[in-house]
Amino acid sequence: MEGVLSILVGIFFAVSIYLMMSRYTIRIMLGVAALSNAVNLLIFTSGRLMREVPPIIPEGASVPAMPTANPLPQALILTAIVISFSFLAFLLVLAYRAYQELGTDDITQMRVAEPADEDLPPVSY
Amino acid sequence: MAGNADHAVDYAAGMLMAPTSLADWLIVAPSLITIIGGASLVMLRYQAKWHGYLACFYLAALVLVDALLLSRVMVEGPITMTMGRWLPPFGITLVVDALGGLMALIAAIVALAVCVYSLADISVTSTRFGFYPALLWMMTGITGSFLTGDIFNLYVWFEVMLISSFGLLIVDGERIQLDGAMKYAVLNLMATTLFLVTTGYLYGAVGSLNMADIALRLREMPEGAAPMGTIATLYLLAFSMKAAAFPVNFWLPASYHTPKIVVSAIFAGLLTKVGVYALIRTLVLVMPEGRDMLSDLIAWIAALTMIVGAIGALAQNDVRRTFGFLVVGGIGSSMVGVAVGTQDAITGAILYAVNSILVMTALYLAFGILMRKNGGKVNLADLGGGYRASSWLSILFLALVFAASGLPPFSGFWPKMVLVESSLKEGYGWLAFSVLISGFITTIAMGRVWAHAFWRGGPIGTQDGRDAAPLYTLSEIVRRRVFVPVMALVAMIVYIGVYPSPVFSVSQYGAATLLKPDQYFDAVFGPVRAQEKERAEAQAVEGHRLNEASENGAVQNSEGAH
Numbered sequence A: 001m002e003g004v005l006s007i008l009v010g011i012f013f014a015v016s017i018y019l020m021m022s023r024y025t026i027r028i029m030l031g032v033a034a035l036s037n038a039v040n041l042l043i044f045t046s047g048r049l050m051r052e053v054p055p056i057i058p059e060g061a062s063v064p065a066m067p068t069a070n071p072l073p074q075a076l077i078l079t080a081i082v083i084s085f086s087f088l089a090f091l092l093v094l095a096y097r098a099y100q101e102l103g104t105d106d107i108t109q110m111r112v113a114e115p116a117d118e119d120l121p122p123v124s125y
Numbered sequence B: 001m002a003g004n005a006d007h008a009v010d011y012a013a014g015m016l017m018a019p020t021s022l023a024d025w026l027i028v029a030p031s032l033i034t035i036i037g038g039a040s041l042v043m044l045r046y047q048a049k050w051h052g053y054l055a056c057f058y059l060a061a062l063v064l065v066d067a068l069l070l071s072r073v074m075v076e077g078p079i080t081m082t083m084g085r086w087l088p089p090f091g092i093t094l095v096v097d098a099l100g101g102l103m104a105l106i107a108a109i110v111a112l113a114v115c116v117y118s119l120a121d122i123s124v125t126s127t128r129f130g131f132y133p134a135l136l137w138m139m140t141g142i143t144g145s146f147l148t149g150d151i152f153n154l155y156v157w158f159e160v161m162l163i164s165s166f167g168l169l170i171v172d173g174e175r176i177q178l179d180g181a182m183k184y185a186v187l188n189l190m191a192t193t194l195f196l197v198t199t200g201y202l203y204g205a206v207g208s209l210n211m212a213d214i215a216l217r218l219r220e221m222p223e224g225a226a227p228m229g230t231i232a233t234l235y236l237l238a239f240s241m242k243a244a245a246f247p248v249n250f251w252l253p254a255s256y257h258t259p260k261i262v263v264s265a266i267f268a269g270l271l272t273k274v275g276v277y278a279l280i281r282t283l284v285l286v287m288p289e290g291r292d293m294l295s296d297l298i299a300w301i302a303a304l305t306m307i308v309g310a311i312g313a314l315a316q317n318d319v320r321r322t323f324g325f326l327v328v329g330g331i332g333s334s335m336v337g338v339a340v341g342t343q344d345a346i347t348g349a350i351l352y353a354v355n356s357i358l359v360m361t362a363l364y365l366a367f368g369i370l371m372r373k374n375g376g377k378v379n380l381a382d383l384g385g386g387y388r389a390s391s392w393l394s395i396l397f398l399a400l401v402f403a404a405s406g407l408p409p410f411s412g413f414w415p416k417m418v419l420v421e422s423s424l425k426e427g428y429g430w431l432a433f434s435v436l437i438s439g440f441i442t443t444i445a446m447g448r449v450w451a452h453a454f455w456r457g458g459p460i461g462t463q464d465g466r467d468a469a470p471l472y473t474l475s476e477i478v479r480r481r482v483f484v485p486v487m488a489l490v491a492m493i494v495y496i497g498v499y500p501s502p503v504f505s506v507s508q509y510g511a512a513t514l515l516k517p518d519q520y521f522d523a524v525f526g527p528v529r530a531q532e533k534e535r536a537e538a539q540a541v542e543g544h545r546l547n548e549a550s551e552n553g554a555v556q557n558s559e560g561a562h
Helices: A002-020 A025-046 A071-102 B022-027 B029-043 B048-076 B098-121 B124-128 B131-147 B151-169 B175-206 B211-220 B228-243 B251-255 B261-286 B288-314 B319-340 B343-374 B391-405 B413-425 B429-455 B476-498 B501-515 B518-551
Strands: B079-082 B093-096
Touching: A002 A025, A025 A071, A025 B175, A071 B151, A071 B175, B022 B029, B022 B048, B022 B079, B029 B048, B029 B131, B048 B079, B048 B093, B048 B098, B048 B124, B048 B131, B048 B501, B079 B518, B093 B098, B093 B131, B093 B211, B093 B518, B098 B131, B098 B261, B098 B343, B098 B476, B098 B501, B124 B131, B131 B151, B131 B261, B151 B175, B151 B261, B175 B211, B175 B228, B175 B251, B211 B261, B211 B518, B228 B261, B228 B288, B228 B319, B251 B319, B261 B288, B261 B319, B261 B343, B261 B501, B288 B319, B288 B429, B319 B343, B319 B413, B319 B429, B343 B391, B343 B413, B343 B476, B343 B501, B391 B429, B391 B476, B413 B429, B413 B476, B501 B518
Parallel strands: none
Antiparallel strands: B079 B093
């Protein structure tokens, strides 16, 4: 099961890297979204998989009766989902505002901060 | 747990039963002060005129708390506090050692200086958009990163720092800021995501997130049991990206000149150094084996980063971008220490990070004063007449030029000396040479900035300033608010340069704790071990008593005794 999920994580990473190498901000955003999901799956897989045994301790016992699913990766993923979701929301607004102000979603055209034809510094005093 | 009262729950097995002493609350105080401070400013959003003063008050409190923490660490060694009193490998542990305490203190001082400068530089509009809360929350993330002992918690603090820094970067929403913020935001988000990926791998390999616990487990594992090379390389990539080291440094000069000068100042001082700190923490303390594998690679990265930073600084016309490349070069110098890895070298890396925090912030702020005086000109060819306008400013700036280039008697000299010495001792002659050559190129680049901006009478094209427009003079209150922070920072730089032993001994202690982390481990696991010992002894006594009792034939029900 871990093997199958590992391949899935690999596909997610490949998709996100492919998208993030694009010139267009919207594809980069989609790549970021795919990347965060890839990471969540990766953490889930690295916590090892265990089917259908929730980490609940039966009545009257003080330890679980059998090996259970690892709850920690789920807590980590929950944190990571919340964070990556808020970042994606921010990035989408930022990309939209940048599109409005700069008139392009092509990052090779976004040269306001680093003009292509910038003067060289003076060579003499 | 509620509803579980029908059978006894032995809390003592899962929790630290000793109450947290009042003095230990100091460890969590920096986060509390800045979070609550930021929240209180959001609640006072219609009283924008109070924001600046309140923020400075909170940051002064932060400086005080961090100073107390550091002084306690220097006396007692690393101190810890575990959230919720869960046993340390399970609960999130905050740990203050000399490295974390020193970085947190310097960061707080720099933030206070920037905040005082902001009183004169931040408009009411920017204040209403939440400049000061974002500043305080960014300090929450930065201080939290320095004080945490849990690797996933470190990731969370990174994100706190990152989201607040986005807010600071685009607080005015100008075109250039949106352009710079796009690159900054996407690349930094990728770096932190990469950090999370690596943490996932590390958790999968080791099964723990507590730094001390991971470090202990990795030291006990047989060689090759964990994919150390992969994990260490990924951490190196993630934190290099965060710290703007050479092949992944291009987001920094693309974005750091776009926001307001105070924001540039605090970014240049603090954000990249958090990356360096995380690199030192993970590679030196947690996985020294990984650092040994990668030391040659880190040495190459360090050398190239220094050279690219210095040459990039030389090639810029916009002075703020020159400074951006200086930040990059400084990261290279700190990484020299990580590459060499001896105690002296790590001491040098920490010292250089401290120097770089102070100098880069002060440089941006001092240049901000000049920008106020000349109406916002930033290109080298348009500057001039600074000395005539303010001789004080030109002296302060010259001191910073010397400090940034690593010349005595300023704080940049000592770390470079230590780094060169330790790399020569370890046979990294070429690394020592690149430290020196990058210092030399930096001296040229910064000397040129000073000569054009201050020494020349006016911009290029005027006849030595005789027909140049005179610079503005600042009003008394503005002058006080902008000069006091710069003077304070320069005073610290001179003090460290002339009398380096206090900072040196703190850095040395920090490096020693990283390389021989027994003290660190004891601080994290000491309370657990003490509790386990106490329980074992109590059980032995109990068992003894029960045995005696049953021998006497008087069996008692001892259930209630627990």
